[in-house]
Amino acid sequence: KMNVESFNLDHTKVKAPYVRLAGVTKGANGDVIHKYDIRFKQPNKDHMEMPALHSLEHLMAELIRNHHQTVVDLSPMGCQTGFYLTVLNHDNYEEILDTIEKTLKDVLEADEVPACNEVQCGWAASHSLEGAKELAREMLAKRNEWHEVFA
Amino acid sequence: KMNVESFNLDHTKVKAPYVRLAGVTKGANGDVIHKYDIRFKQPNKDHMEMPALHSLEHLMAELIRNHHQTVVDLSPMGCQTGFYLTVLNHDNYEEILDTIEKTLKDVLEADEVPACNEVQCGWAASHSLEGAKELAREMLAKRNEWHEVFA
Numbered sequence A, B: 001k002m003n004v005e006s007f008n009l010d011h012t013k014v015k016a017p018y019v020r021l022a023g024v025t026k027g028a029n030g031d032v033i034h035k036y037d038i039r040f041k042q043p044n045k046d047h048m049e050m051p052a053l054h055s056l057e058h059l060m061a062e063l064i065r066n067h068h069q070t071v072v073d074l075s076p077m078g079c080q081t082g083f084y085l086t087v088l089n090h091d092n093y094e095e096i097l098d099t100i101e102k103t104l105k106d107v108l109e110a111d112e113v114p115a116c117n118e119v120q121c122g123w124a125a126s127h128s129l130e131g132a133k134e135l136a137r138e139m140l141a142k143r144n145e146w147h148e149v150f151a
């Protein structure tokens, strides 16, 4: 068994898009961290292009914090098929789905990518607002399937 | 002021490589989460190629957990210049630097990328062990500069 949770997941059996609880970490004092695997693209069949992924990262990381008070991190996967969302002391799966839905609806309304300039970003040239909106649109179109992880 | 911590960082003033404390989150019960910005490449001047970044993600995420017991997450940045490392109840910066150093030395010794197949990975074709080793080598060569964030 490997250290990384996703290395023990059979990626040939999942059906994207989905949102999956990928891990629960309990602190010694009683706080609890939940990590979710938000999978936009089917593993080894499709992936997100980097400018679109990067803009979606900026948009989601900024906008989700307007809907949720204890987001610890929102980061992409190196495989470019999804993101990990880490939250503190919130174990309600359905509320997480609603939070992601509200965030992606905000993405569709955005007029610009937040912080896409050389002062606020590590690679300001690598962005696509339209690409990010297309990813959000595709994901929202299958909102009723997010809870189904396996085919 | 923006929600995302790094959107309030002046990326024109930093000097990569570096390791920077990017945030501290306290749980209601007293547990504490520290998040570090591990910057491999100079923002807006250089970036990591995706196959190398993806392999380095697999290698570091798996190997760092052999050196540290409370890693919550290790994820890339969409700008491709670094990674975020999230740990629970560990506030010693120097020990974090040592943990990263040990992990990158393990990367140099690796014979293969862990989990780089279609069962265990979201995009098995997008990997480069040699690219990941080159990134680790460059980072280790400047070990004495990791604590200097600003030029």
Ligand SMILES: N[C@@H](CCSC[C@H]1O[C@@H](O)[C@H](O)[C@@H]1O)C(=O)O
Pocket (backbone or CB within 6 Å): A054, A057, A058, A061, A072, A073, A074, A075, A120, A121, A122, A123, B004, B005, B006, B007, B077, B078, B079, B080, B084
């Ligand atoms: N995962 C973090 C930050 C997301 S935005 C990340 C961006 O910060 C910047 O340094 C880079 O341009 C990068 O793309 C979080 O959720 O806080």
Ligand SMILES: N[C@@H](CCSC[C@H]1O[C@@H](O)[C@H](O)[C@@H]1O)C(=O)O
Pocket (backbone or CB within 6 Å): A004, A005, A006, A007, A077, A078, A079, A080, A084, B054, B057, B058, B061, B072, B073, B074, B075, B120, B121, B122, B123
């Ligand atoms: N950030 C996480 C996992 C890192 S490996 C991530 C990989 O899992 C797989 O689903 C994908 O191929 C992806 O590249 C962690 O630290 O646990």
